[in-house]
Amino acid sequence: MADFIEEKDASEIQSAADPALNDEVAITEAVAEATESEVSAASETGDVETAPVEPEAPASVRDDALWYVAHTYSGYENKVKQTLEQIVQNRNLQDFIQEIEVPVEEVVEIKEGKKKTSLRKIFPGYVLIKMVLNDDIWYIVRNTRGVTGFVGPNSKPVPLQDEELAMMGVKTDWVPDVDYEVGDSVKIISGPLESFMGSVEEINFEKKKVRLMVSMFGRETPVELDFTQVMRL
Incomplete structure (x- = not known):
């Protein structure tokens, strides 16, 4: 303890005897405080150079997925779609199951003089699935409740x-040959207006749509259809 007191007294005596040393220490502390203040201010204004943050690469989507058709029990089409979407999530x-579709079409009905529009499944008992087919994906889809098999031999x-x-009714890049022109008479070959x-x-x-004027209920009515639903007379 006596040694510590003696060393402290000696240090104080040396500092008092050397005012230049005290000035140097004070300057060093002032510079350090100023530097910290500048860094803090620059950080707030965005002037501090920091390492660039690399943006996250977008998730890649496999381009080898194809469309397949799964059989389902009648009335289970939407349930199968919802179940598969939940499994995918x-x-x-x-990347392996990219799209699931239950094709529907608008149906116009006249009841008690009023027009009613509703959606009707085009292919009851079928679900379209865009997927990368392998053993695991086949097993998942095939064993989904309501699925009875796939379309194929x-x-x-x-x-x-x-x-x-x-x-x-699935959007593709395919464009069918159109052998009719504006003004031609045509026949509707599929859908509710067949x-x-x-x-x-x-x-x-x-x-990939064609607009027709069709005589319905004694008047001309505009109807929009797919190219494949119309045939030239």
């Missing part, structure tokens, strides 16, 4: 062609 299978899944997808006649009013190649 829970297991992070977005011996229930072996066979991918759909673009033309088939377009006829089912067998109706009409005249072509507009052809939209971007949307």
Whole structure:
């Protein structure tokens, strides 16, 4: 204890005897405080150079997925769709099961003089699935409640062609040959207005739609259809 007191007294005596040393210490502390203040202010204004943050790379989507058709029990189409979507989310299978569709079409009915529009399944008992087919994905889809199999020989899944997808209402890059023009008379060959006649009013190649004027209930009514639903007379 006596040694510590003696060392402290000696230090105080040396500091008192050397005012230059005291000035140097004070300057050093002042510079340190100023530097900390500048860094803090620069951080708030964004002037401090920091290591650049690399943006996250976008998630890659596999381009080898194809469309397949699964059989379901009648009335289970939407339930199968919802169940598969939940499985995809829970297991992070977005790259392997990319889209699930239950094709529907608008149906116009006249009841008690009032027009009523509703949606009707185009292919009851079927669900379209865009997926990367392997043993694991096959097992997941096949064992989903409500699924009874796949469309294909011996229930072996066979991918759909673009033309088939377009006829089912699925958007594709495929553009069918159109052999009719504006003003031509055509016949509707599929859908709720099958067998109706009409005249072509507009052809939209971007949307792959054709607008017809069809005689319904004694008056001309505009109707928009897919290219594949119309045939030239």
